[in-house]
Amino acid sequence: MRINDNFEKMPASYLFSTVAAKLRKFREENPGIDVIRMDIGDVTLPIPPAAVSAMHRAVDDMADKSSFHGYGPEQGYDFLRNAVAENDYQARGADITANEIFISDGAKSDLGNLGDIYSRDSIIAVADPGYPVYVDSNVIDGRGGEYKDGKWSRFVYIRGNEANGFKPVPPAAHSDVIFLCSPANPTGTVYTRPELEAWVDYALANEALLIFDSAYCAYITDPALPHSIYEIEGARKCAIEVRSFSKTAGFTGLRCGYTVVPEDLFGTDETGRDVSLHKLWLRRQTTKFNGASYIIQRGAEALYSPEGKSQVRENVDYYLSNARMIRDTMKKAGFTVFGGENSPYVWVKSPDGESSWDLFDKLLREVNISCTPGVGFGDAGEGYIRLTGFNSKENTSEAMRRIIGFFNKK
Numbered sequence: 300m301r302i303n304d305n306f307e308k309m310p311a312s313y314l315f316s317t318v319a320a321k322l323r324k325f326r327e328e329n330p331g332i333d334v335i336r337m338d339i340g341d342v343t344l345p346i347p348p349a350a351v352s353a354m355h356r357a358v359d360d361m362a363d364k365s366s367f368h369g370y371g372p373e374q375g376y377d378f379l380r381n382a383v384a385e386n387d388y389q390a391r392g393a394d395i396t397a398n399e400i401f402i403s404d405g406a407k408s409d410l411g412n413l414g415d416i417y418s419r420d421s422i423i424a425v426a427d428p429g430y431p432v433y434v435d436s437n438v439i440d441g442r443g444g445e446y447k448d449g450k451w452s453r454f455v456y457i458r459g460n461e462a463n464g465f466k467p468v469p470p471a472a473h474s475d476v477i478f479l480c481s482p483a484n485p486t487g488t489v490y491t492r493p494e495l496e497a498w499v500d501y502a503l504a505n506e507a508l509l510i511f512d513s514a515y516c517a518y519i520t521d522p523a524l525p526h527s528i529y530e531i532e533g534a535r536k537c538a539i540e541v542r543s544f545s546k547t548a549g550f551t552g553l554r555c556g557y558t559v560v561p562e563d564l565f566g567t568d569e570t571g572r573d574v575s576l577h578k579l580w581l582r583r584q585t586t587k588f589n590g591a592s593y594i595i596q597r598g599a600e601a602l603y604s605p606e607g608k609s610q611v612r613e614n615v616d617y618y619l620s621n622a623r624m625i626r627d628t629m630k631k632a633g634f635t636v637f638g639g640e641n642s643p644y645v646w647v648k649s650p651d652g653e654s655s656w657d658l659f660d661k662l663l664r665e666v667n668i669s670c671t672p673g674v675g676f677g678d679a680g681e682g683y684i685r686l687t688g689f690n691s692k693e694n695t696s697e698a699m700r701r702i703i704g705f706f707n708k709k
């Protein structure tokens with residue numbers, strides 16, 4: 300048999316393995332020094348107690364013949380779909396029904412799997428720097444073309460830079476499928492309402508599909524910023540939204556998320572006839588997915604109880620206050636900074652035009668903190684690093700004390 304050759308076209312990803320190798324080497328050579336991890340890309344607080352109790356009860360359900368659950372609906376249980384539609388959409392004025400919610404085992408799988416419902420020929424637009432899953436999953440499906448000088452020939456790259464505040468704007472070029480992330484990983488930036496309106500206009504004008512990743516929407520505290528693409532008029536006709544309980548409620552290890560596919564969303568087939576994307580995604584999920592775990596869905600449902608909501612808020616606020624501390628300290632130390640508000644991520648520019656890896660090495664050597672080099676998220680990330688609010692408050696304070704000590708005496 301022949302393999303899928305697209306795997307061989309992809310460059311290996313060295314970002315996290317190189318960070319780990321450099322850290323290991325530094326620790327071996329400097330055994331007395333404690334390095335603070337400011338590069339953590341995972342939550343660190345435990346699951347909110349409301350979800351833990353609900354999951355304990357759900358385990359007991361499984362132990363009793365009268366309440367045992369076998370295969371569930373592929374789209375998710377109604378108890379969770381209703382809670383999502385009411386709390387995350389209708390309560391915010393977004394017109395989304397429970398039938399349009401598809402519960403999944405997380406956002407990453409859905410972001411990759413959505414490629415099953417659009418054409419292999421689609422032109423993909425992705426942010427640079429951006430979350431690598433959008434690029435790699437479309438390359439695996441054969442939409443990349445050739446890889447030359449760090450770019451895929453068939454992709455439209457929408458660049459973030461200092462001028463646009465790392466919020467890429469609609470390109471002049473046509474694209475068929477656009478991946479947007481807000482609040483963004485890795486830059487921590489959040490689109491405003493007028494900025495999202497411009498994207499919806501672009502998608503409608505190009506008859507394109509917008510795939511909106513709002514995995515970090517719980518971090519938005521500014522009431523003027525949209526949490527969902529469906530707060531923008533016209534989005535029901537052009538957008539799919541992907542969300543996750545991972546970064547919101549610490550479900551990174553439990554696995555649960557959801558995707559919203561509105562019933563007014565259509566693509567065209569080879570004869571030019573309109574076809575419902577909702578129907579295609581339902582067919583895709585019922586064919587290749589057997590539903591998220593009953594126990595985990597009960598845990599996710601409990602996040603919408605009054606206690607659940609306040610426990611989630613408390614955890615998110617904890618990370619947000621770390622991110623804010625990082626943002627404020629880096630600014631005080633003279634760095635140009637993006638994000639760190641309404642997001643756990645802080646995107647920091649090298650002060651003297653050094654490369655991402657040179658700044659990584661310098662921070663490791665001089666102040667003993669680790670970060671993620673921005674160039675690992677795309678060429679446009681060169682000269683930047685990503686810091687995160689996911690460490691403890693104590694460690695974050697200590698890291699910031701070191702930064703101030705070093706950069707202020709320079």
Ligand SMILES: *Cc1c(COP(=O)(O)O)cnc(C)c1O
Pocket residue numbers: 404405406407408430480483484512514542543544545546550551555556
């Ligand atoms: C973490 C993350 C996800 C994936 O979340 P899971 O639900 O855990 O798969 C999706 N998008 C972005 C931008 C992320 O950072």
